[in-house]
Amino acid sequence: MERNYVTxxxxxxxxxxxxxxxTLKDILSTMNAYDIAVLLEDMHDSKxxxxxxxxxxxxxxxxxxxxxxxxxxxxxxxFSDSELKDVVDELSADxxxxxxxxxxxxxxxxxxxxxxxxxxxxxxDLLKYPDDCAGSIMTTEFVSLRPNMTVEEAIKRIxxxxxxKETIYTxxxxxxxxxxxxxxxxKALLLAEEDEIIESLMETNVISVGTLDDQELVAQTISxxxxxxxPVVDTEGRLVGIVTVDxxxxxxxxxxxxxxQKMAAIATTDKPYNKVGVFETTWHRIPWLLLLMISSTxxxxxxxxxxxxxxxxxxxxxxxxxxxxxxxxxxxxxxVTIIRSLSLEEIEFKDIxxxxxxxxxxxxxxxxxxxxxxxxxxxxxxxxxxxxxSITPTIALVVSLTxxxxxxxxxxxxxxLPMIAKKxxxxxxxxxxxxxxxxxxxxxxxxxxxxATEILGI
Amino acid sequence: MERNYVTxxxxxxxxxxxxxxxTLKDILSTMNAYDIAVLLEDMHDSKxxxxxxxxxxxxxxxxxxxxxxxxxxxxxxxFSDSELKDVVDELSADxxxxxxxxxxxxxxxxxxxxxxxxxxxxxxDLLKYPDDCAGSIMTTEFVSLRPNMTVEEAIKRIxxxxxxKETIYTxxxxxxxxxxxxxxxxKALLLAEEDEIIESLMETNVISVGTLDDQELVAQTISxxxxxxxPVVDTEGRLVGIVTVDxxxxxxxxxxxxxxQKMAAIATTDKPYNKVGVFETTWHRIPWLLLLMISSTxxxxxxxxxxxxxxxxxxxxxxxxxxxxxxxxxxxxxxVTIIRSLSLEEIEFKDIxxxxxxxxxxxxxxxxxxxxxxxxxxxxxxxxxxxxxSITPTIALVVSLTxxxxxxxxxxxxxxLPMIAKKxxxxxxxxxxxxxxxxxxxxxxxxxxxxATEILGI
Numbered sequence: 029m030e031r032n033y034v035t036x037x038x039x040x041x042x043x044x045x046x047x048x049x050x051t052l053k054d055i056l057s058t059m060n061a062y063d064i065a066v067l068l069e070d071m072h073d074s075k076x077x078x079x080x081x082x083x084x085x086x087x088x089x090x091x092x093x094x095x096x097x098x099x100x101x102x103x104x105x106x107f108s109d110s111e112l113k114d115v116v117d118e119l120s121a122d123x124x125x126x127x128x129x130x131x132x133x134x135x136x137x138x139x140x141x142x143x144x145x146x147x148x149x150x151x152x153d154l155l156k157y158p159d160d161c162a163g164s165i166m167t168t169e170f171v172s173l174r175p176n177m178t179v180e181e182a183i184k185r186i187x188x189x190x191x192x193k194e195t196i197y198t199x200x201x202x203x204x205x206x207x208x209x210x211x212x213x214x215k216a217l218l219l220a221e222e223d224e225i226i227e228s229l230m231e232t233n234v235i236s237v238g239t240l241d242d243q244e245l246v247a248q249t250i251s252x253x254x255x256x257x258x259p260v261v262d263t264e265g266r267l268v269g270i271v272t273v274d275x276x277x278x279x280x281x282x283x284x285x286x287x288x289q290k291m292a293a294i295a296t297t298d299k300p301y302n303k304v305g306v307f308e309t310t311w312h313r314i315p316w317l318l319l320l321m322i323s324s325t326x327x328x329x330x331x332x333x334x335x336x337x338x339x340x341x342x343x344x345x346x347x348x349x350x351x352x353x354x355x356x357x358x359x360x361x362x363x364v365t366i367i368r369s370l371s372l373e374e375i376e377f378k379d380i381x382x383x384x385x386x387x388x389x390x391x392x393x394x395x396x397x398x399x400x401x402x403x404x405x406x407x408x409x410x411x412x413x414x415x416x417x418s419i420t421p422t423i424a425l426v427v428s429l430t431x432x433x434x435x436x437x438x439x440x441x442x443x444x445l446p447m448i449a450k451k452x453x454x455x456x457x458x459x460x461x462x463x464x465x466x467x468x469x470x471x472x473x474x475x476x477x478x479x480a481t482e483i484l485g486i
Numbered sequence: 487m488e489r490n491y492v493t494x495x496x497x498x499x500x501x502x503x504x505x506x507x508x509t510l511k512d513i514l515s516t517m518n519a520y521d522i523a524v525l526l527e528d529m530h531d532s533k534x535x536x537x538x539x540x541x542x543x544x545x546x547x548x549x550x551x552x553x554x555x556x557x558x559x560x561x562x563x564x565f566s567d568s569e570l571k572d573v574v575d576e577l578s579a580d581x582x583x584x585x586x587x588x589x590x591x592x593x594x595x596x597x598x599x600x601x602x603x604x605x606x607x608x609x610x611d612l613l614k615y616p617d618d619c620a621g622s623i624m625t626t627e628f629v630s631l632r633p634n635m636t637v638e639e640a641i642k643r644i645x646x647x648x649x650x651k652e653t654i655y656t657x658x659x660x661x662x663x664x665x666x667x668x669x670x671x672x673k674a675l676l677l678a679e680e681d682e683i684i685e686s687l688m689e690t691n692v693i694s695v696g697t698l699d700d701q702e703l704v705a706q707t708i709s710x711x712x713x714x715x716x717p718v719v720d721t722e723g724r725l726v727g728i729v730t731v732d733x734x735x736x737x738x739x740x741x742x743x744x745x746x747q748k749m750a751a752i753a754t755t756d757k758p759y760n761k762v763g764v765f766e767t768t769w770h771r772i773p774w775l776l777l778l779m780i781s782s783t784x785x786x787x788x789x790x791x792x793x794x795x796x797x798x799x800x801x802x803x804x805x806x807x808x809x810x811x812x813x814x815x816x817x818x819x820x821x822v823t824i825i826r827s828l829s830l831e832e833i834e835f836k837d838i839x840x841x842x843x844x845x846x847x848x849x850x851x852x853x854x855x856x857x858x859x860x861x862x863x864x865x866x867x868x869x870x871x872x873x874x875x876s877i878t879p880t881i882a883l884v885v886s887l888t889x890x891x892x893x894x895x896x897x898x899x900x901x902x903l904p905m906i907a908k909k910x911x912x913x914x915x916x917x918x919x920x921x922x923x924x925x926x927x928x929x930x931x932x933x934x935x936x937x938a939t940e941i942l943g944i
Binding site for chain 1: 516517518520641644645648654655672673676677690691693708709710711712714731732734735736738739742743746747749750751752758759760764765767768771772774775776778779780782783785786787789790793796797800801803804805806807808810811812814815816818819821822823824826827830832833837844847848851852855856859860863867868872874876889893920923924927931
């Protein structure tokens with residue numbers, strides 16, 4: 029696939045240089061919107077507009093939707109009002125809203141001015157819903173049927189009105205009061221007798237989402253039930269739109285990227301890495317780095333207050349990084365597992381005791397194994413092979429005991445913090461590795477010095 | 487949605503106790519396969535079989551597919567041969583293969599013995615493909631049309647054969663040699679004139695994947711092009727199957743979970759957290775923990791070899807955790823961003839120099855800001871407020887300078903290791919936080935002691 033694309037890339041570049049516009053038009057009109065968008069984004073600015081203008085109207089709108097916002101904005105700037113109108117007219121309302129949400133106010137005004145009154149109304153209706161909820165990602169273009177229609181009438185209706193609909197595969201049956209009373213599929217219609225009544229073949233146990241439901245829930249619903257689209261109803265049960273599976277996939281990718289960013293202590297963004305400038309990237313990373321750096325003042329204070337004891341047994345210092353590193357890793361194994369499990373809805377807050385019990389057992393086994401290995405390693409490698417006379421069995425015992433306790437504490441903190449965050453409607457992903465590592469660092473140092481004081485009597 | 491489900495749960499429990507089987511049957515037959523699967527998984531073993539036997543045949547198979555493998559295996563054990571046959575007959579070949587791949591050999595034999603010869607052949611064909619490739623997740627049940635058919639004939643054919651097909655919404659046009667020559671949709675067919683010829687309305691620029699292509703590429707293709715299904719062709723270009731969007735969604739969820747697990751240094755599994763036992767969980771976590779613990783021997787050796795210098799200026803010890811923590815966080819911000827970006831195909835190996843250049847600039851700004859803040863903080867908080875006389879401006883300078891260099895090194899290592907891994911066909915996700923932290927720890931300690939030696943002259 030990739031090879032094909034590179035060849036096309038070169039071909040189009042050459043044809044442009046040779047000004048073979050007719051051939052270019054023919055090639056572009058056979059291509060897929062996504063491929064053209066990728067191709068144009070990598071082109072020089074002046075060529076983008078030239079090529080975009082060669083596209084047939086409908087394809088042009090599809091390509092426009094697939095482009096990143098910088099290229100979209102660049103194109104809009106160069107558009108005449110009638111060119112802009114051509115693109116906007118072909119956009120579905122939900123795509124238009126997606127684009128508008130990322131544009132500066134003056135561009136939004138220009139787009140809305142060019143839209144026909146009905147589209148403008150639809151766009152404005154969708155814009156009312158808060159970001160990231162079902163209402164803001166749904167489309168209002170769906171096929172609706174009446175319960176008393178025959179299959180023949182239904183298929184005729186779809187033939188007549190289907191062209192502009194986002195999907196015709198799932199059809200929604202609504203009553204007089206616009207309430208959603210059933211769904212059916214074009215497959216069911218085609219396989220049924222022509223004189224059958226819709227009411228008799230529709231599915232009445234309809235799964236739907238509310239306009240204000242989180243987009244993550246919408247995507248999860250589509251994924252769980254293997255739907256092609258899910259209906260969106262208002263608080264009265266009236267059908268106001270549908271969310272299709274392709275938009276659900278986009279939501280899933282976006283939400284996962286955000287989760288991963290939060291886990292790595294980065295401010296979230298849905299822009300691709302190669303489209304974010306150096307200053308913006310820095311801005312996304314600095315706050316957490318600063319916060320975590322300053323919070324490690326605590327570890328500094330703990331070490332300072334044990335300075336005299338450390339000076340008496342300086343060999344203890346050598347194992348601080350290993351203890352903290354292993355504690356951090358053990359904690360983040362648990363926290364990341366729990367965060368993912370929460371977001372896949374495999375577990376929820378009410379399972380917290382069960383989770384803690386499970387993690388405790390896992391951590392005791394992990395702790396003991398690592399403790400024993402570490403004890404042996406210190407005596408064998410550090411003491412005997414590297415001939416460090418400070419490594420006595422007592423020192424190895426202090427370090428290994430601390431290791432066991434650190435791992436147990438780290439895993440219990442690591443599994444409980446994300447769940448508690450969820451309970452308080454905070455995002456569990458924020459409680460991931462970096463945050464937990466900082467907490468675990470403090471605990472493991474305190475344990476270390478306490479055990480050292482007890483056993484070594486320093 | 488969740489509230490509904492809980493009520494149903496209680497209702498069904500009560501009806502079971504009261505042995506109202508007729509009512510139960512009626513309720514279950516109105517429910518969605520996924521909901522029934524979730525419901526049954528949480529039930530007591532004896533009730534699972536009782537309820538499952540109440541389901542109509544087709545629904546029973548759908549529910550079976552949605553269940554986790556433990557419940558599936560439990561049910562199969564209790565099935566008579568004829569019950570097993572009923573379920574297997576209703577499974578689509580790709581679902582059957584998914585199930586078979588997770589089952590022990592004796593169960594697989596029982597399943598294959600019950601399948602009718604044609605299904606068994608399909609299953610065996612699919613089982614030949616390696617795990618995780620397009621061939622292993624595709625279904626062989628698709629609608630194929632001939633280029634010389636009229637629209638009317640095509641719709642008739644779909645009406646006649648569509649019942650057993652996984653999707654009828656995309657139709658595949660194949661030539662005499664089984665080569666895929668075009669695609670069309672049921673939407674296009676319905677909106678076209680009845681006497682139009684398929685060849686004239688089909689899309690000939692077909693995007694397809696190969697049988698041996700990675701399932702991640704398949705999912706990415708479906709997501710990029712907003713497809714409902716993608717055709718799978720063999721090396722000769724013959725159409726052998728299709729992968730539908732619902733399976734692509736499952737692949738995306740599975741692959742993302744694996745990436746996240748690798749980033750957290752856990753062996754990958756596609757079992758949900760609540761279905762993995764304590765020992766298995768431990769087994770997934772121990773190897774990386776051990777490896778990382780042992781590799782931190784290096785940090786121990788470095789500290790030990792600077793023991794005398796540390797004893798002379800013990801205050802330096804207090805800042806080791808902060809330096810390592812910040813270095814680790816800075817590095818994992820970069821590595822995680824790059825890993826995600828690679829997996830979304832926003833960047834590739836050839837961009838490595840550009841990425842390093844960008845990360846260098848980001849890291850220099852981050853480093854300088856954190857260095858300055860740390861210098862101020864050490865003098866103000868540690869020195870003045872906490873009245874630690876050891877904190878001199880020179881010590882603060884040593885720590886802050888090390889911090890700047892650590893952040894720069896961490897970010898450059900963090901961004902380049904995943905890209906280099908990709909180049910060598912290793913999984914970039916393995917190069918995430920824990921691994922990079924270990925590398926950065928060593929570098930930051932060496933820098934620390936080198937700067938301390940130079941500036942403090944110890």
